[in-house]
Amino acid sequence: MGAGHGHHLHFHGHSLAHRLPAHAKLVALLGFVVTVVLTPRTAFAAYAVYLPLVLVAQRCSRVPFGYYAKRMVVEVPFVVFALLMPFVATGPRVEVGPLRLSESGLLSAWALLAKGTLGVMASLVLATTTEPRHIVGGLERLRLPDQLVQIMGFMVRYLEVVTGEMARMKVARESRGFQARSIRSWPVLATTAGALFIRSYERGERVHLAMLSRGYTGQLPVTRPMTATAEQWRRAGMLPAAALATLLVAVAL
Amino acid sequence: MHVPDGFLDAPTSVGTAVVAAAGVGLALRGARRELDDRTAPLAGLVALFIFATQLLNFPIGAGTSGHLLGGALAAVLVGPWTATLAITVVLIVQATLMADGGLTALGTNITLMGLVGVWVGWLVFIALRRVLPRRPASVVPAACVAAFVSVPTAAFAFSVLFAIGGVADVPFSTVATAMVGVHSLIGLGEAAITALAVSSIVAVRPDLVYGARPALRQRTLTIRDEVPA
Structure with missing residues (x-):
């Protein structure tokens, strides 16, 4: 809803x-x-x-x-x-x-x-x-637990990337003649969600490796409080x- | 599903906020066990996945459409602790960036969707996984039923909260019947989408599905000498 x-x-x-x-x-x-x-x-x-x-x-x-x-x-x-x-x-x-x-x-x-x-x-x-x-x-600044702040930080940072990915998948679907009209289109849309999960999860793994290579130890520095x-x-x-x-x-x- | 400000009285909102804070605190420790220092980037991207799939409209017909809530789906895909954190962060972002769900009702929303929605889904899922054959494909029906049960259960939890701290004298049975009735229909849609999405992921990358790991661990490597014609 x-x-x-x-x-x-x-x-x-x-x-x-x-x-x-x-x-x-x-x-x-x-x-x-x-x-x-x-x-x-x-x-x-x-x-x-x-x-x-x-x-x-x-x-x-x-x-x-x-x-x-x-x-x-x-x-x-x-x-x-x-x-x-x-x-x-x-x-x-x-x-x-x-x-x-x-x-x-x-x-x-x-x-x-x-x-x-x-x-x-x-x-x-x-x-x-x-x-x-x-x-x-x-x-x-208001002392939300550090882990939650980091999770939210990553979510916000990649917001445009993942929604952009979703927009590209929509273009790809529609350029192949797909139109979401009825319940019959659900399998296609659910597969999109599945593909989005795999892409997001793999991106998360790549981000983590990239951060490790830059010396990440589980804490992000606060640059400008x-x-x-x-x-x-x-x-x-x-x-x-x-x-x-x-x-x-x-x-x- | 997002409860706005003023739907429940102040004591109930404070009560649910305490429950939510305790649940999220436990989830922070649990997720560290599940994911270690990968928690932040992975839970962040999973939260974003949930957020993005909620933007995906599923047409129902007659011009209406619905979207996925994703509590049970997240629990099956990444485990209940990480799922709790992901849904919590999604709700915080929706409340602060979209005014969707009140700031004073944040505790209520996290309790309903992040705790009840995720954990009821997860418990139903593991109960079914135990009785179904140990194959990665069994994850699909288990996730389907889990998603179906979790949505009306969260709606029922809302009815209970509304009976305790609601601002109207509506008999509990009326609210509960209406909420559970409507959300059973929503649950049917949720179950269908969850099953379809999980089956598409299990087919491609079963190793990413947290709920399929016990079944995958049992699978032995088979080496085929001949290519079947």
């Missing part, structure tokens, strides 16, 4: 959001989504403030809104799940037009959609303004700080 993942993940630019170091953005994003998740679902006013906050953050990245809108499709399967809630939840019913919907179900559908959408919108700011390798560096100035932390922290203040005010009222 889930929509296909498009490419061109990073939207090139030099905006405020682009210039912030990745680890500061990661911390800010985490702070924001945690605040949203903690917000009680009946605190409608708080959600009314979160939305413009995220929109301002998106604006700060100078990436067109249409670009963000297109990438929101990753949320679709769970929107369907959320929209089913009012029909299947228990409890007292309310009449909405011709339908009799569950009150608590409506409330949960609202909460699922609001929190999920805000989460995706905020995550997209990070995803579009940060280059993949910087995210790896940021996670390394990521740093953030106090000013950058302050800028990155504005979004979660504003959200947290909103939450506190909404809960106190």
Whole structure:
């Protein structure tokens, strides 16, 4: 399940959001989504403030809104799940037009959609303004276990190579008259996946040997550790700080 | 399949994050045993393979298509420890680079797909491998059933989590029936693609298939003097 993942993940630019170091953005994003998740679902006013906050953050990245809108499709399967809630939840019913919907179900559908959408919108700011390798560096700076950072580093480094290989296989299939139309094309596509595995695994072995010949002992040196100035932390922290203040005010009222 | 932010309440998300961290910690030690210092480059490329195959659309008909999830496939191809790491990294990349799956739900997603999906698949696979004849070709039906079982099981695990920390009063049985029902169909597709992919790999490079190694070890070298006509 889930929509296909498009490419061109990073939207090139030099905006405020682009210039912030990745680890500061990661911390800010985490702070924001945690605040949203903690917000009680009946605190409608708080959600009314979160939305413009995220929109301002998106604006700060100078990436067109249409670009963000297109990438929101990753949320679709769970929107369907959320929209089913009012029909299947228990409890007292309310009449909405011709339908009799569950009150608590409506409330949960609202909460699922609001929190999920805000989460995706905020995550997209990070995803579009940060280059993949910087995210790896940021996670390394945030003390993700070294092995995981290395695995992710290799994945990101060879991303274009392997997806390029897959694109070439697609060209090869189609230049031989293949069209993926029905279930009957599955054996061909699965064989492609098999070939891709063999090629990827063998590439992994070659990469490993090449690294050994360059003195690899299981650790990669950190060449340029990521740093953030106090000013950058302050800028990155504005979004979660504003959200947290909103939450506190909404809960106190 | 990627759970977004806010689907489960904060305590449940923290709980699954702890489970995920413990599981990934064990997998890091296990993979070092499986792969030694080859772990990073090989697991990285395997993660990329899983990521890339998820981009491959399999047409179902009427304009719809699905894609592979790959938990059981990865477990059969590279062993459960490395598969756990590969799926974990794929999920981290999808959450941070694509906003697919929430950052606060990362622990939940890793628990469901990286731990439940991979390990249920692997356990079913080794159970079947024990009863099937010891031949490399037996890997195919075992992987097929493993893939079929792992998908609805992960969906069932999600239903349990939703019952514990969900934000809706939907009876557990309703969520579980719907989730397991839909994912059994997805599991059928997953099983077909996994079987086809594994059989194509076993035919060419059986030595690369982790799950086929015990059967390969038993195979003796045969030297044929005559070329059959």
